[in-house]
Amino acid sequence: MDIKDDNGIxxxxxxxxxxxxxxxxxxxxxxxxxxDDKQELNYLEETIAKTRENLARLTL
Structure with missing residues (x-):
């Protein structure tokens, strides 16, 4: 079974x-x-969460 990310990779x-x-x-x-870069922090929080989700899907 292939496990793909949101971009199909x-x-x-x-x-x-x-x-x-x-x-x-x-x-x-x-x-x-x-x-103290709030904009970068928001972007990174979202991106880190998505990357963690993708890695977690590999262990299911």
Whole structure:
């Protein structure tokens, strides 16, 4: 069974990408906190949540 993200990309093939992407998003998040960048924080919170959902779908 193929597991696809919202863009139709196979999650199993891109699992390593999603893990690396999540780490990078967290670094950006911490930097946005330091800079008090509210717009970036909102974007990153949404993107981190979506990336976590995609990774969680791999473990179901």
């Amino acid at each position: 196979d999650l199993k093939i891109n699992q390593q990408y999603y893990i690396e992407h999540l780490v990078n998003l967290h670094w950006r998040y911490f930097n946005a906190i330091s800079d």
